[in-house]
Amino acid sequence: MSILKLTDYALHYNFIRGDKDAPNLVFIHDLCLDAGMWEKLLAKLDRSFNILTYDFYGHGRTTESDAPLSFKLLSDEFLALIRQLKLSRIHLIGCRFGAVLAFEWALQTPEIIESLVLISFPFYVQKGGYNHEGATTIQLLKLDRNLFEKKYLMEGLHPVTISKSRTVLQAIRRVSTSNVAEPIEELISINNRQNFDLIGKLKRMQKPVLFLHGEYDPSFPAPLAMIFSNYVFNGRFMVIPDASCLIPFDQPKAAAHLLNHFIKSRRTPPLLTPESRRMMRTFNEIIEKAYQPQPVRRRFLRMTILGENTHVYWNSREIHGKWNQRNARELLLFLILNRGAVKRDTLLDAFTPEMVLDQARNRLRVQLNHLNQLFRNQPDSSIHDLIIVSRDSVALNADVQSDVGVYLHNIESLLWANGSLSSRSESFLRFLADYRPEVQKSFRSEWMRQLFETIRSKLSQIMAQLLISLKDAGDFSTIHRILKAGRKVEPYKGFCDEWSDALRHRK
Incomplete structure (x- = not known):
């Protein structure tokens, strides 16, 4: 040359x-x-x-x-x-x-x-x-x-x-x-x-x-x-x-x-x-x-867990499989919540923090093989190469999204929102209606418990902020609605009762 x-x-x-x-x-x-x-x-x-x-x-x-x-x-x-x-x-x-x-x-x-x-x-x-x-x-x-x-x-x-x-x-x-x-x-x-x-x-x-x-x-x-x-x-x-x-x-x-x-x-x-x-x-x-309305997406993976059952969709078509076996749904959700790519060590820390390293690696290998096989068993060949695995990392070769990830993003946005008090209160009540803490019981991993605890904690912060602002604004009818719906996320046991008692004494 x-x-x-x-x-x-x-x-x-x-x-x-x-x-x-x-x-x-x-x-x-x-x-x-x-x-x-x-x-x-x-x-x-x-x-x-x-x-x-x-x-x-x-x-x-x-x-x-x-x-x-x-x-x-x-x-x-x-x-x-x-x-x-x-x-x-x-x-x-x-x-x-x-x-x-x-x-x-x-x-x-x-x-x-x-x-x-x-x-x-x-x-x-x-x-x-x-x-x-x-x-x-x-x-x-x-x-x-x-x-x-x-x-x-x-x-x-x-x-x-x-x-x-x-x-x-x-x-x-x-x-x-x-x-x-x-x-x-x-x-x-x-x-x-x-x-x-x-x-x-x-x-x-x-x-x-x-x-x-x-x-x-x-x-x-x-x-x-x-x-x-x-x-x-x-x-x-x-x-x-x-x-x-x-x-x-x-x-x-x-x-x-x-x-x-x-x-x-x-x-x-x-x-x-x-x-x-x-x-x-x-x-x-x-x-x-x-x-114009939306970009073309040919590799879109979506997962929902906040309903009664777990569902996984590939380009809007549901993927059926044994999601309850070998931590498949929790592993997939963890990858999705981490934007589709994580280090193997991060997975080990999340799923097997107390396990001996060699044993933990073997278990993760088995779990990844099972998850990979779920996709390879699908008739749609475009999903067969979804999971990319190297010696140190794991990634999903798709545009990924989960309902719990969207939900967490939305409540975090509401926590720092500057909109009107009325619109923020209505948004919070909608989020409370979608909040189902019983979903957590079907998951075993500690990181899932921490995820749901994070959601509950942020909802508690939003409720406390809104109640103070609503009290200053004299909107007691909305306060009553929030107290009635918010017991499942109250910062501590008895919080809603204390607010209700204070409102009664005010009268």
């Missing part, structure tokens, strides 16, 4: 130049990977192309400095490399994060871009749509790199093989945690901006674009990706069978064939009649309206 000396680091690149008049193809790798991800695909490409691959900042052989990895830094080094090689017209090919970069650069510097090939482009078209996935990735990254690596392999490859895994892991392990977390945090920030409008950007894209999407992409389903790709005026979309996100690893031959054809073609917009264009505009308007 050649080296381009930048301000305070060295960028490694490889430029295979043939005919100076031949198309110039520039490949942008995914976050965590390096130029090696293109090796098998490049072997199938037309030999007449001029090929440029490189490792961006802090990845592969390219060094780093004290500066954080950012979109601006990556853009600056890309433009410096293009100027160094005197490339005036290029075809940009990017995968996942690299596709995001390629797309943005084509909007910023359209004068040097001839076309785009966007592989596994993330169509997070709604503001805030990337929040959970990005936050979960950062959490796993900082909690346990091995766990992060497993998730990356499971989501990126289909199937996961030893040879593909070896190449991917070699690349990932060269990259620092900060050089992965910082660009993800920047993506979350961009996705949350008031003026975020990916659909608007897709509409503004005038360059020819080829979208390649894997059949088994877990981040964004291929049918929806195809729909949103239609917003690009001169775009075409292809689904790659038997592939996940990292298509250059899963199906390099198929991807190279499509790339060869696209670069050599005229790349003119598809011919549509005026009626077809009108129908397409109407269809897009319907899609935009339907998509």
